[in-house]
Amino acid sequence: xxxxxxxxxxxxxxxxxxxxxxxxxxxxxxxxxxxxxxxxxxxxxxxxxxxxxxxxxxxxxxxxxxxxxxxxxxxxxxxxxxxxxxxxxxxxxxxxxxxxxxxxxxxxxxxxxxxxxxxxxxxxxxxxxxxxxxxxxxxxxxxxxxxxxxxxxxxxxxxxxxxxxxxxxxxxxxxxxxxxxxxxxxxxxxxxxxxxxxxxxxxxxxxxxxxxxxxxxxxxxxxxxxxxxxxxxxxxxxxxxxxxxxxxxxxxxxxxxxxxxxxxxxxxxxxxxxxxxxxxxxxxxxxxxxxxxxxxxxxxxxxxxxxxxxxxxxxxxxxxxxxxxxxxxxxxxxxxxxxxxxxxxxxxxxxxxxxxxxxxxxxxxxxxxxxxxxxxxxxxxxxxxxxxxxxxxxxxxxxxxxxxxxxxxxxxxxxxxxxxxxxxxxxxxxxxxxxxxxxxxxxxxxxxxxxxxxxxxxx
Amino acid sequence: xxxxxxxxxxxxxxxxxxxxxxxxxxxxxxxxxxxxxxxxxxxxxxxxxxxxxxxxxxxxxxxxxxxxxxxxxxxxxxxxxxxxxxxxxxxxxxxxxxxxxxxxxxxxxxxxxxxxxxxxxxxxxxxxxxxxxxxxxxxxxxxxxxxxxxxxxxxxxxxxxxxxxxxxxxxxxxxxxxxxxxxxxxxxxxxxxxxxxxxxxxxxxxxxxxxxxxxxxxxxxxxxxxxxxxxxxxxxxxxxxxxxxxxxxxxxxxxxxxxxxxxxxxxxxxxxxxxxxxxxxxxxxxxxxxxxxxxxxxxxxxxxxxxxxxxxxxxxxxxxxxxxxxxxxxxxxxxxxxxxxxxxxxxxxxxxxxxxxxxxxxxxxxxxxxxxxxxxxxxxxxxxxxxxxxxxxxxxxxxxxxxxxxxxxxxxxxxxxxxxxxxxxxxxxxxxxxxxxxxxxxxxxxxxxxxxxxxxxxx
Numbered sequence: 001x002x003x004x005x006x007x008x009x010x011x012x013x014x015x016x017x018x019x020x021x022x023x024x025x026x027x028x029x030x031x032x033x034x035x036x037x038x039x040x041x042x043x044x045x046x047x048x049x050x051x052x053x054x055x056x057x058x059x060x061x062x063x064x065x066x067x068x069x070x071x072x073x074x075x076x077x078x079x080x081x082x083x084x085x086x087x088x089x090x091x092x093x094x095x096x097x098x099x100x101x102x103x104x105x106x107x108x109x110x111x112x113x114x115x116x117x118x119x120x121x122x123x124x125x126x127x128x129x130x131x132x133x134x135x136x137x138x139x140x141x142x143x144x145x146x147x148x149x150x151x152x153x154x155x156x157x158x159x160x161x162x163x164x165x166x167x168x169x170x171x172x173x174x175x176x177x178x179x180x181x182x183x184x185x186x187x188x189x190x191x192x193x194x195x196x197x198x199x200x201x202x203x204x205x206x207x208x209x210x211x212x213x214x215x216x217x218x219x220x221x222x223x224x225x226x227x228x229x230x231x232x233x234x235x236x237x238x239x240x241x242x243x244x245x246x247x248x249x250x251x252x253x254x255x256x257x258x259x260x261x262x263x264x265x266x267x268x269x270x271x272x273x274x275x276x277x278x279x280x281x282x283x284x285x286x287x288x289x290x291x292x293x294x295x296x297x298x299x300x301x302x303x304x305x306x307x308x309x310x311x312x313x314x315x316x317x318x319x320x321x322x323x324x325x326x327x328x329x330x331x332x333x334x335x336x337x338x339x340x341x342x343x344x345x346x347x348x349x350x351x352x353x354x355x356x357x358x359x360x361x362x363x364x365x366x367x368x369x370x371x372x373x374x375x376x377x378x379x380x381x382x383x384x385x386x387x388x389x390x391x392x393x394x395x396x397x398x399x400x401x402x403x404x405x406x407x408x409x410x411x412x413x414x415x416x417x418x419x420x421x422x423x424x425x426x427x428x429x430x431x432x433x434x435x436x437x438x439x440x441x442x443x444x445x446x447x448x449x450x451x452x453x454x455x456x457x458x459x
Numbered sequence: 460x461x462x463x464x465x466x467x468x469x470x471x472x473x474x475x476x477x478x479x480x481x482x483x484x485x486x487x488x489x490x491x492x493x494x495x496x497x498x499x500x501x502x503x504x505x506x507x508x509x510x511x512x513x514x515x516x517x518x519x520x521x522x523x524x525x526x527x528x529x530x531x532x533x534x535x536x537x538x539x540x541x542x543x544x545x546x547x548x549x550x551x552x553x554x555x556x557x558x559x560x561x562x563x564x565x566x567x568x569x570x571x572x573x574x575x576x577x578x579x580x581x582x583x584x585x586x587x588x589x590x591x592x593x594x595x596x597x598x599x600x601x602x603x604x605x606x607x608x609x610x611x612x613x614x615x616x617x618x619x620x621x622x623x624x625x626x627x628x629x630x631x632x633x634x635x636x637x638x639x640x641x642x643x644x645x646x647x648x649x650x651x652x653x654x655x656x657x658x659x660x661x662x663x664x665x666x667x668x669x670x671x672x673x674x675x676x677x678x679x680x681x682x683x684x685x686x687x688x689x690x691x692x693x694x695x696x697x698x699x700x701x702x703x704x705x706x707x708x709x710x711x712x713x714x715x716x717x718x719x720x721x722x723x724x725x726x727x728x729x730x731x732x733x734x735x736x737x738x739x740x741x742x743x744x745x746x747x748x749x750x751x752x753x754x755x756x757x758x759x760x761x762x763x764x765x766x767x768x769x770x771x772x773x774x775x776x777x778x779x780x781x782x783x784x785x786x787x788x789x790x791x792x793x794x795x796x797x798x799x800x801x802x803x804x805x806x807x808x809x810x811x812x813x814x815x816x817x818x819x820x821x822x823x824x825x826x827x828x829x830x831x832x833x834x835x836x837x838x839x840x841x842x843x844x845x846x847x848x849x850x851x852x853x854x855x856x857x858x859x860x861x862x863x864x865x866x867x868x869x870x871x872x873x874x875x876x877x878x879x880x881x882x883x884x885x886x887x888x889x890x891x892x893x894x895x896x897x898x899x900x901x902x903x904x905x906x907x908x909x910x911x912x913x914x915x916x917x918x
Binding site for chain 2: 090091147327
């Protein structure tokens with residue numbers, strides 16, 4: 001009996017009480033996505049490694065779970081020339097790492113069957129072989145919405161509006177959205193005198209501003225071999241001293257990027273996003289943050305992260321990735337999306353006590369008087385269930401007091417009792433376990449009586 | 460651009476129209492499970508191989524997808540003594556193969572936090588490295604319900620009732636349930652004179668009766684080295700000539716098994732299941748089938764399969780597995796469950812044209828008059844969405860006719876149009892694309908007018 005019964009490292013079992021919270025959040029997310037005209041998509045947990053590799057940066061590639069070849073294919077490999085076996089030969093399938101790359105593959109594969117502007121939502125788990133930590137898991141759900149097919153910044157505004165409505169719907173009052181633009185970021189790095197070959201290095205360091213502060217980023221930039229003069233030139237951006245408020249900041253950034261084409265494009269897009277959001281649910285919640293970088297390498301335009309006041313890190317993030325679908329299709333298709341991190345949202349909601357008590361457990365326990373009368377109990381349970389009530393059947397004969405105690409421990413409000421004389425008379429006793437009151441009712445009225453006793457709880 | 464955009468062999472992308480059908484079926488399944496007092500559980504896609512192996516029989520073990528070790532652990536293995544590397548060293552994690560073994564692990568791990576009688580439902584994908592075929596996939600959903608903690612046959616009756624209500628709810632009128640008992644099966648094989656060492660061999664052959672007929676099973680039994688006299692003794696069972704109707708059949712079987720303890724137990728349980736179902740939704744739908752075996756090795760008591768008239772194979776199956784949890788816990792915990800095969804149900808429903816047309820697409824397209832007026836469109840879309848309507852925003856400026864044509868092709872019933880003079884006057888034009896009628900309405904009335912035009916379609 002030495003088998004461990006724990007789920008594997010970084011994964012979790014979701015018992016009913018946790019499931020109720022997860023489903024409540026997913027329900028709100030999905031309801032808003034539906035009202036925003038998004039349609040559901042699901043893709044396989046398993047993808048070809050050729051689909052996954054080269055989309056998430058080097059670190060991402062390392063974190064992809066791979067599926068070992070099986071049977072003959074594997075034995076041949078291990079037998080023929082074992083000394084030459086390399087990781088890449090042992091697998092050609094991997095587990096889904098995010099929901100964006102599978103979407104890009106789907107658009108490339110099924111494009112002709114999809115609307116010109118494809119608005120899809122997708123709520124599924126993804127897997128990353130990351131070191132597990134507080135709120136960081138190896139299996140976790142993402143809740144994505146993306147709009148394919150348009151370069152207009154109305155797309156960004158529409159997505160950010162949906163996100164704001166979701167967080168409002170969940171009960172968050174303090175959501176803020178940081179926005180930046182990949183092209184602007186490159187222009188700023190360029191304007192500081194960092195050569196193109198070091199651009200990605202610089203971005204990786206700048207992305208850590210939240211965690212290690214401006215001085216930390218400066219040290220890291222120098223450590224990565226970036227020239228001191230260039231680092232000094234970047235310092236005002238890192239220290240966020242460029243201007244107060246989006247308008248002033250955008251003006252200061254305009255001056256900094258000079259006549260850079262990428263800079264001008266980034267700034268024009270950001271101004272357009274702000275204008276488009278002006279009368280939307282996202283109005284007043286956007287802050288331009290010229291250091292926001294986002295890790296994934298496929299972003300090409302505006303990028304954003306959603307934050308709440310007292311939490312380091314983001315609850316959602318996304319951006320524009322106009323080149324990713326082209327990697328599969330050979331032809332450019334503009335796209336933009338947002339991913340909500342379900343696990344972090346749940347952690348914050350639990351810490352803030354934002355969940356209403358769950359009310360979807362059984363409403364009636366049909367007790368068991370005797371083995372002989374058990375079919376009578378099943379018949380009664382069927383009637384109550386057909387009337388829409390959630391009914392549990394006590395499965396075996398034991399003292400009635402024990403059965404009622406069981407109902408109490410489960411917080412089941414009503415128990416239905418049928419002793420032989422009640423069966424004979426055609427009655428049922430409903431016991432309200434909250435008040436202790438007993439109600440004798442005719443068999444034909446038991447559903448109505450139970451519903452009335454359950455009041456607002458019943459469907 | 461040589462990357463394949465197809466999903467891996469045996470897996471599928473579910474586009475919105477397919478998703479609508481899948482969700483409709485899952486919705487019905489879940490709704491019935493809830494009324495039957497089952498609570499939701501989810502377990503990780505990834506399990507320790509020690510959890511999975513040895514539960515499904517040898518063939519099952521072969522079909523488990525394994526996750527390749529990564530990084531240092533793998534390179535050390537491949538470098539140190541490559542010639543000695545074996546499959547079992549390359550992985551210690553695998554993908555979920557069914558939902559029953561993970562449930563058994565969960566009960567062993569979290570038992571003290573669960574109700575004495577734990578009724579859980581679980582609707583999640585499982586993975587099997589099977590050869591894909593018609594209606595057979597490598598990733599597919601199961602919809603399970605199980606009751607843990609009681610040996611009473613009310614449990615079987617309660618599960619079979621739920622299954623009947625599900626298939627009724629889905630619109631199947633012709634569901635039949637075959638029932639048998641593992642102990643009876645062993646007793647029959649024993650009574651025919653097949654030695655214990657060959658019992659499993661015999662069961663594997665008998666399980667193929669549906670596919671290869673009685674003569675085929677006889678040939679297979681002989682081919683597996685079972686004595687001709689024993690095979691001849693089994694023939695009446697295989698030919699289903701023992702009796703007409705459950706009562707006559709059970710009597711004939713009673714005579715056949717003689718004083719076998721296992722046989723008596725199996726027959727008593729089956730009689731009890733029939734009695735318990737007598738006034739339940741499963742009444743009149745059960746047929747005792749003494750050859751039904753079911754592949755999985757963990758069953759110990761009653762087993763059942765759900766069938767519809769013109770379909771080979773089953774839409775659901777299950778049974779009692781009183782020893783499985785003990786493999787994790789070291790102490791026996793009785794358990795019984797049913798698994799619905801979502802994919803086969805969907806295939807049959809599609810073939811029989813049982814799906815209602817999907818009505819959950821967008822209801823209103825907010826058109827785009829100009830880049831300048833786009834924020835006005837977003838504001839209007841927000842109002843309509845907050846009124847509960849599903850609204851798509853046309854993302855960019857193009858000819859109005861083209862936008863309306865797009866709405867038509869998407870079967871979106873209403874388009875909202877705001878030209879500059881309408882914005883100035885504070886009005887919106889709603890165009891009903893089904894009738895072609897135009898309705899000018901005040902901005903403040905647009906939600907009510909849209910809802911009225913959508914009639915029964917709106918929430």
